[in-house]
Amino acid sequence: GAVVSQHPSRVICKSGTxxxxxxxxxxxxxxxxxxxxxxxxxxxMLMATSNEGSKAxxxxxxxxxxxxxxxxxLTLSTLTVTSAHPEDSSFYICSARDWxxxxxxxPGTRLLVL
Amino acid sequence: xxxxxxxxxHVSVSEGTxxxxxxxxxSSYSPSxxxxxxxxxxxxxxxxxxxxxxxxxKGINGFEAEFKKSETSFHLTKPSAHMSDAxxxxxxxxxxxxxxxxxxxxxxxxxxP
Numbered sequence: 587g588a589v590v591s592q593h594p595s596r597v598i599c600k601s602g603t604x605x606x607x608x609x610x611x612x613x614x615x616x617x618x619x620x621x622x623x624x625x626x627x628x629x630x631m632l633m634a635t636s637n638e639g640s641k642a643x644x645x646x647x648x649x650x651x652x653x654x655x656x657x658x659x660l661t662l663s664t665l666t667v668t669s670a671h672p673e674d675s676s677f678y679i680c681s682a683r684d685w686x687x688x689x690x691x692x693p694g695t696r697l698l699v700l
Numbered sequence: 701x702x703x704x705x706x707x708x709x710h711v712s713v714s715e716g717t718x719x720x721x722x723x724x725x726x727s728s729y730s731p732s733x734x735x736x737x738x739x740x741x742x743x744x745x746x747x748x749x750x751x752x753x754x755x756x757x758k759g760i761n762g763f764e765a766e767f768k769k770s771e772t773s774f775h776l777t778k779p780s781a782h783m784s785d786a787x788x789x790x791x792x793x794x795x796x797x798x799x800x801x802x803x804x805x806x807x808x809x810x811x812x813p
Contacts, residue, residue: 592743618799629790629803630744679743687732687751687794689801691744 589613590682592692599670600700607665607695609680615660616682620689621653624677636663670699702727704793706804714812719778721807723765723791726772733774734792734801735765744790750774761785786811 589612599605609619618637622630634655636642642655652674654666663682667674675698681689707722725733732751736744748759755767765776774791791804 588746590743620801627808629805632800635799677741681744683799688734688746688749690746691736693743694741696741 588684588688588690590616590680590690590692592678592680592695594695595693596696596698598698598700601671602669605667605670605697607667607678607680607697609663609665609682609692611661611682611684611690614682614684614690616663616684617660618683619657619663620681620683621655621663621665622679622681624679624694630679633665667697670697672699675699702731702793702795702802704791704802704804706789706791706807708807709805710808710810712810712812713781715783716780719763719776719781719785719809721776721789721791721809723774723776723804724772725774725791725793727793729796732794733765733767734794735759735763735774735776736790736792738788738790738806740787747776747789781809781811783811783813785809 591610593608621633624630633648634642634644636655636657638657638660644650657663679694681691683689703726705724734749735747738744748757750757750767758764763778789807793802
């Protein structure tokens, strides 16, 4: 149980385009979902926390207009990187939490912006 | 405030020998603690968690960790390393509301054949 999927696993896009990443909890209802960014050989950096049906809470320094988060249902959250630039290239990981404290992580999405 | 310190950025062991990955935490309350493993270009997989029950926690793949409040430690161990254990390991402490995770900087484990 407690499986989280992400789609796509890898995406290459041109600078200036927008990219949407989906995060789904497959076998449980996620009251809260989290979006992280991970740079090479570093730990995870929390970008934002989203609760179903409400606006996401962004961490300091994360541009909410650039990283749009939608948590439309208890099993789906999306992260849209708008007007992507090469510096947005990174590994993006989502996690989902049920009624407990444990976060279950997706497999990650590798974004490369050319 | 909560924080996590993983004392070794890199650990190297021979296959079949014990593994010890060290983690110390700081918390103003009784936290929940987790160990996750991340293989290259993959997400994080939960190895085990401590949530104020038994102090010795057994996880998957033969890993276990012991919560020592007096030492504020939560070290991860495994009696015999396998090649497939080579990965990045993260120690995590939960926030006061349980909503936020505080990550250690990670320990890269290399297993030598």
